[in-house]
Structures are given as structure tokens and as C-alpha cells.
Amino acid sequence: MVILNCIHAGACLFGLFTSASAAAVNTSTPLTYGIVLFRMFDVLDVMGPTEVLQFVGASFKTDIAYIAETMEPVTTRPIFPSMNPLNNSVYPLLPPTHTFETAPELDILIIPGGPGWRNPSLNATLEYIRKTAPKVKQVITICTGSALAARAGILTGKKATTNKSSWPSTVSANPNTTWIPNARWVEDYSSEPPIWSSSGVTAGIDLMLHWVEQKYNKENATSIAKFMEHVRIRDPSYDPFARNETVAV
């Protein structure tokens, strides 16, 4: 992990990379990830996977497309003033890199959550998810991203989990999915592509580190967790925020 150490936080200074260290990089698995952006997305649902993939990119060719309806920076600000009664300014913008029309072919589609998943005016977003999911190798949802995926119809007949705080409304709005109330993340392989869904927000980091372990290697996942000083939950069935419900899986 020479490169990883050096790029992020390690002992080297700017510009000291050598061709020798660059040669240690594994170029065998280039992957393009796409993260769908929509108004009122959750910032950590997007930046948790981004952070993990930036580290992955130190050793494996990695691209992330941030994909939205238009090229306008996407705001996390609520749509209605009534949802921001104190008129706070706590809502960063994220400029997309692509629109739904210009997005590259993806290997992995990542669907973040956030309160915007409930927006009635998400037809273009839902259409993009519906159209793209069947063409990728893997779908990953973070937090209430699974609720958005269910709205798009790609979780019909599948099992998934979601943020436990929004459990009742997500489950009642999407009855054609088997919702797992006690899971840090859920992996569904019932059809192609596999769909993994995480529980709320930081559970997405655990899912992503498990993804790295499975798709790349265990050493990478361990190193990344160490750099992030993230205390991993490695067991997908261990859920400190589990709902007190039972479900037949």
C-alpha cells in the first residue's frame, strides 16, 4: 500500500512519487462508478462511498461519475421553506460531472438516500435508475437510497434494508420488497445484477468496505478503514439500530 500511504496522509511530500511506486499499482480492474444525485440528497451517503473509492483509486483505476438531471450544482437544501423553519444555511452544493443523458457506461450504480427521495418530481431520476440498473454489474444503495430504488421499481421481489428511522414510511410505500429490519447491510443475488443495500448513512461505509474486500482484496479494505480510523462492522447481520420486528427471509 505504498501509494495509498503516500497519497493520503503518509510520510511523503508532494511530487515525490517514483515510477517504481507507480509500477506497484494494480491496473487490472478499472471500474466506473456512478452516483445518482438529486435535490436533498444526504451528503454522507454520497461522500462516504466517495472517500472509500478515492482510497481504492490509489491502487486500482477508478472513476466516479456524479450524475444528475442537469449540470447545475445539486443542492441539499429542502424544497419547501417549511422544511427549513429556521432558515438555516447548512446545505452545500455538489456539481455533477454528467447528466442522465451524458453519463458514461457504468460498472457500479450507487444510489444515495436523503429526504429528497420522497420528492414527487423525480421522474427523470427514476427513469435513469430504471434504465441503468439492468446494464451494470452491481447496484449499491446507501441509507434511504433503497427507498428510491424501490420507487424506481428495481427492488420488486428483492430483499433490502434501509435507514431504520424511516422504516415505517419506506416499508409501507414499497410493499413489493422484502425489507430486512435487522441488518447493517443486505446482499440480494436473486437476479442480475446483485443489489446491495445498506442501513442508515454510516452503515454505507461498512457496506463499501465490505465491497472493497470482496471486489478488490481484504488488505485494501483493512488499510482504508485504518486510514479513515473507521471502526468497521464486518457482520452484515449485526445491527445496533435494528428494528424490533421479524421478517421471513
Add this chain to the structure above:
Amino acid sequence: MVILNCIHAGACLFGLFTSASAAAVNTSTPLTYGIVLFRMFDVLDVMGPTEVLQFVGASFKTDIAYIAETMEPVTTRPIFPSMNPLNNSVYPLLPPTHTFETAPELDILIIPGGPGWRNPSLNATLEYIRKTAPKVKQVITICTGSALAARAGILTGKKATTNKSSWPSTVSANPNTTWIPNARWVEDYSSEPPIWSSSGVTAGIDLMLHWVEQKYNKENATSIAKFMEHVRIRDPSYDPFARNETVAV
């Protein structure tokens, strides 16, 4: 926590806020946070605090200024191609809300980390930190943000911690700070304003939740952790990533 439930992930739909629920909001502690942005900042060092403060903002008037040298979106992309040997595209932009000249008066100054802290060309950033820190109520550094704070001179004679993966270079570059090798976060009260520093990346979320507990109330911190499904480390001296070193505090 009616508002919090409702805004983020709860059982309500868009636009259903009532004046009754709005009236439950505590408007007694409006605070303005400023987050310093610089090229190659760490995305989670910025978005971890942002996420926590967005939740805080449901109950307490809260503003965040994202402050940079210019109004150009700040990139997380490395400066030299040699630091991105695989030519990855994994580097989102963040548009600032203010420049160092136009920034509002701050109550709390937050200094994130990221490999850009080593950039030799940070004079304006260092000057802003140096000038602003004495005027705020509290300084918070996340990850290697403490190394940047030390470079700016505001950690001289104080105790702090940082990302353990960059420990040797941070410590050797900043010998006038007492670096604590085994801490999830460190609180220095030796002079005004207090300076709190977290360990790497996700340790910043634990620091911020502790901040919420101390500055606002315990119920808020507990609720936010639950919404984020974040398994907190509550003891600042518990450090799973501690350096095997001793230091006289």
C-alpha cells in the same frame, strides 16, 4: 425531536410542517460555523461535520459558511499528476459560500484535513486561520486539519491529536504541539478559544457528536447518531487506532 424526525427520514411527507411543530424548535442558540476549504481537502472531514450540523439545524438556528481563497469550486483533485498515477476521476468539487475576505463572523471555526494540508502554497489559508482563530468561541480540527492548524501557528504550546497514519510527518513538522498518540479526540482549554482536535476522518463524527452533547444537549446527540446509524465512541481516550507511543500530558 419532532422536526428532526420529520425533516430527514421520518414519517411525514413534503410540506406537512405545522406551526405547532415549528414552535417546538429552540431558537435560543444561533451559531455560525465556518469550514475552511483548500485544494485536496478530505471530503468526509468536511461532510461529517456538515451532516451532524444539518441535523442540529432542525432544532437550533445554524449556519455553515464554506470558506475558501476564491469563489471557484474547490477541488479534491491532487495538484500534481504524479499523485494520481492512474489518472482517476474520483474528485468532487465543492463550491464555497464565501471567500476569506467575505466570510461572516464565526462562532466556531472548523478546519478539515486531507493531503492538501501539505501544500506549500497555502499562505492565504494559513493567514485566514491565524487571523480568525482568536476571534471565535471554539476551534475544531478534523483529522489532519490539526496539522494545518499547527502550520498556521494556532497549536503552539497546546495539545492535540491527528490522523495516526500521518503521525510521524505531522509530529516532526510541528514540534511545538504536544501530540497525543492515543485519543479519539483531544480537548485543549489552555487558552481561549478552546481547540478540539479529532483523530482521522470518522473520529471527526464522534468529536462532533460530543460537541452537540456539550453545546446543545445529550438528547440531540443521541438522536443524530441514531439517524446516522453511527456507532459512537464516547470516550475521547478510547482509541482503536492509537499509536504505540507514550507522551507526557
